[in-house]
Amino acid sequence: MSAPGGIRSTCPYCGVGCGVLLSEDKNGALSVRGDPDHPANFGRLCSKGSALGETLGLEHRLLAPKIDGQDSDWDTALDLVADRFSQSIRDHGPDSVAFYVSGQLLTEDYYVANKLMKGFIGSANIDTNSRLCMASSVAGHKRAFGSDTVPGTYEDLDEADLVVLVGSNLAWCHPVLYQRLLAARKSRGTKIVVVDPRRTASCDGADLHLALQPGSDVALFNHLLREIGARGAVDPDFLQHTNGFEAALEAAQLETLSPTGLSEEEVRAFCDMWIGTEKTVTIYSQGVNQSTSGSDKVNAILNCHLATGRIGRPGMGPLSVTGQPNAMGGREVGGLANMLACHLDLENPDHRQAVRDFWQAPQMPEVLGLKAVDMFRAVADGRIKALWVIHTNPAVSMPDSAAVRAAIEACPFTVVSDITEHSDTARLARVLLPASAWGEKDGTVTNSDRTISRQRAALPAPGAARPDWQILCEVGKRMGWHAAFDYESPVEIFREYAALSGLAGQFGRDFDISGLSGLEASAYDTLAPTRWPVIADRSGGRFFADGNFYHGDKKARLLPLRYRPPAARTGPKYPFRLNTGRLRDQWHTMTRTGLSPRLGAHMPEPFLDLHPNDAATLGITPADLVEVRSPNGSAILRARISDAVQPGQVFAPIHWTGETAPSGRIDDLVAAETDPVSGQPESKASVVAVQKMEAAWYGFAVSTRPMAPNADYWAQAPTRGGYRAEMAGYAPAPDWEEEARRLFDLPDAEAATILDPARGTARIALFDKGRLLAALFVDREPVAVVRDYLATLPDAAGTEVLTGRPPADVPDPGPVICSCFGIGINTIISAIETQHLMTVEAIGVALEAGTNCGSCRPELAAILASTHQREAAE
The missing domain is CATH 3.40.50.740 (Rossmann fold)
Structure with a gap:
């Protein structure tokens, strides 16, 4: 269906389901904008959605069987x-x-x-x-409700007084919903609690962060259920529509807080907020689901909402946010x-x-x-x-x-x-x-x-x-x-599917869109966003406020649950607990987002977050490469030293593949342990060992075309003019110029070189009639060059590229912070210093950074604080 701004469609990334407007721009490319009339996003898009037009080329397409x-x-x-x-x-x-x-x-x-x-x-x-x-969410819903029903709606975020994010980095993984939550915080004072072992971007706007130990969510929510009972916060009328409360409470009373690693004060503050706030929404995602106890974690959350009757009414209830469109x-x-x-x-x-x-x-x-x-x-x-x-x-x-x-x-x-x-x-x-x-x-x-x-x-x-x-x-x-x-x-398929749902309705099931089974082609073409169910006497809305559920007795079930630790146990051989997850600007295995230079600029290679204490013990410094081993496999990742992870825990993103960084395939490390009810794998609690990679050489390269690295570690990402790559190996090449010609597939190109075999350094640039085609920089230590300047090449650069630094009259924007507008850290710091910017909002006014999806706002706040601290110290 065409609209004044283009063809109305839907973003293909996360489960938020943002509406988009598609139109041809002046260059013939597809322009993508947020649809202001779509109820999921009202015109907002995240960095990934905003960059969809950059991912549509035919270079990587399969065009024939x-x-x-x-x-x-x-x-x-x-x-x-x-x-x-x-x-x-x-x-x-x-x-x-x-x-x-x-x-x-x-x-x-x-x-x-x-x-x-x-x-x-x-x-x-x-x-x-x-x-x-999300299989654990399905299993939890079916055990509690008798059906896989999501009770609430996004409008609940607008009306809640407290939103608890459990195992959900909403700011990065569902940015449009997170901005909706921040808007509610601004307009009505909505409180935010984050329950996550790691300090994520979602913690930036939170009133409380509970950094519990991985896998201990059941212990936390059992404690909350016990407090609900002890403080008389149950809803006796709603409990008439449930079974199992006494058994669930009895099991909860046997639980202790020790598995969580949280202090009594932290948990008391959480319970005070949750129990004292009727309009509470609990949003949960992969940190809950991806566990050998994922279904129990879901039901522990649902138990608390059922016990208090906080379900199916405006501004309250559990909400599972899915990862795919x-x-x-x-x-x-x-x-x-x-x-x-x-x-x-x-x-x-x-x-x-x-x-x-x-x-x-x-x-x-x-x-x-x-x-x-x-x-x-x-x-x-x-x-x-x-x-x-x-x-x-x-x-x-x-x-x-x-x-x-x-x-x-x-x-x-x-x-x-x-x-x-x-x-x-x-x-x-x-x-x-x-x-x-x-x-x-x-x-x-x-x-x-x-x-x-x-x-x-x-x-x-x-x-x-x-x-x-x-x-x-x-x-x-x-x-x-x-x-x-x-x-x-x-x-035709949709009509058949809708008609089949009418049979489900006759069986008393929740999913029934039989009201759409007679759609003509024109009505299907113009179908507006529609929330199910869609039947003669009902369209959309919330479920369960009336106490009618989908078990045979029409009642919900509370389950007696006990904490179970993750399947893998840490020990001397594998002392670290590995958490995995998504990045702000990438999607799954990057077959689409990996084509966008703008999205790749923020974090262009796989990494491992280590706590500073652990890094010091292991002798690892920032930018080192580290070998990560588990009972299942191994990986090589770039070390990032960060107190966002707790001691004894490490974090790595999931996105790299054999196409982009073969040694960065993180699921090679993850054991195939699953939840016994849902069958969902435990992707956030494997055990690993970490040590510094003793590389003989490190390399950085830029090229107009994809490269073919011959290295024990490499990671390749697109740039505006071609590609960039990080490399390292245990044994150096005998002839770096020859290796550069092979790497770039430029056997006959003109070469400019600076070679020092004694120091193990090499700088090689390859040209065609004076035009730079590729450059390679090698050293025995991580290469000291200005990567974000070099990633703008090839350009009109000559042999001065071998310095690895921009000319004096060329600004270096630094690593990209705001992917929506491609704004680098040096540009941001310069604006803070020269324009005397004091707030994230002021940075947005000056540079636009943080004004689209808002996912970079926590990083902007950190840059602002560190810049002002440095100025004060000076």
Whole structure:
């Protein structure tokens, strides 16, 4: 649907579900702006959303089907996929095949994949990368409510008096929601509590930070439940709509605070705020879910809201925020191995029969499918012989990812549908199928507060790329089920899906959008953001204020819970607890955000945060490279010394891959331990050892084209003019000029060099008719050059580039702090000093920094404080 500002669509990143306006700019590129009329963001976008237009080039696109690395055509590729899957099913049964899909799929794509696998292949072996981020929330919801229902809405953030962020760095991972929270803080004085082992950007605006020990959330919320009981804060009327309160309270009274590592004063302050504030929202995310006790953590939070009746009313309730744009849509269509479409239960024979009859399906699985970790174990041991991976990169994103890579490589037949062949998973596939990308897709997604939004195409699909639903349908037809997959457009799929939800409604389930089942194509095209349910007598709203739940007795359940420590235990061999997470400006494995120079400039290489005391003990200084080892694998990362992590704990981001930094693949370190209820892996509590990398040489390089480093450590990122790379190795090259020509693939370029073999230094610049093409800087210590200046090259620079410093008349902006506007730290410090800026708001007025998504505001505040401290000392 076109609007005055362009085509209305939805951002493809996190579960906030921001609306965007897409239009062609004066240079013919796609311009992306926030949609001021979308209820999720009201025009705001984060740095990633703002940079979407920079990620749409064809340089990395898969443009034709490929078989065994060679270009093919659609008929040949689809026939091969259908034949091999059919053969495996004939020879070994339906459970010998599997789909591993993604929250990047649109709901219509997801629905077709689920229908094909469960209704026609007859296996429940379809799981999704959403298993890695929100499966524990699903399990917790179902245990407490009888359904996977998100009770509240984003409007609750506007009306709450207290918001508790548990295991959620909202400021970086859901920046638009965080700005909404800060606006409420400014307008109504909303208090903010952060519960997180690490001091994150979200702590900058918090009234209280509880730096609890990893995995101890159940102990904390059990203590809160005990205090709720002791202080008479229960809601006796609402408890009539629940079961299990006494047992839950009894279990909580057996708990101690010792696992949390928090002081009694800190916890008392938290309990005073939570119990004394009726309008309380508890937001939780991966720090809760990604745990071997993730489901229990969710239920410990839900217990407290149920006991006090603080659920389903304005400004109060639990809110799970999802990590992907359509994680919620995947849950709705049964994209998980233990679910049916429309929140129906796979293990319920009446539900199975109803779905089978609706689909006119030949068979339905009667047992749960394999969840993600078990699925790839089944690939490894040969139970799964044909695997189809769609829009995800499990070769680096799964725990124990080296073992997953080996499993995929050994699988007899692997298909990957994606927008690129340049991923660790795609490189292991027999067949590659080119799929449409964001900006080319047409369908719907559902965000974290149940709002269904349209994603609309603004660009034609390039080359032979096709929509995912169409690819899946073509395989279904070739496998013999032509009528079931004979869709002509996404609206037909949506109507069928909405009609199926009406059956769920008849079973008394929460998910029912049957009011949309009669949409004409024109109405689908213009569909405005719509929160489910959508039925004759109801549209949207909150759940559970009336005390009606989805267990058989219509009551909620409080669970008796006890703290369980993380699966891995620290000890002399592995003394550190590893926390993993996301960065402000990157997304998953960077197949999209990694194409944006602006986003890559903030943190261009993988790193490990170490507490200063631990760094001192290990003899590690800032900018050192460190070797990190776990029982599962190893990595090499850049050390950052920071008291944001506690002693004995380290933090590393998840985003780097074999394409961008092979030794930075952090999930190689993570054990494949899972929650026994949800199957979600414990990604934030592995154990590791850390030591300084004793490198013989360090290097930094810039180039107009991608490089091919031959180094034990390397990390490559895009720049405005090409690429930059950090490198290090245990053994230096015998001839650095020759190595530079190989690295840059410039065997005949003109060279300017400064070589000092005795000191182990080399500086080499390569030119074509005087134009700089590439430069390499090598030293026995981390190379001392002005990286952010060099990253602006190649330019009109000559041999002066070998100094590694900008000319006197060229300003050095320094490392980027504000990615939205590309503003570096030196520019910010200069403005503070010369314009006498005293507040973050003043920096925004002077430079625009921090005025878009606001994610850099904590860093701006820290720069402001340190600059003023330095001036005072002088």
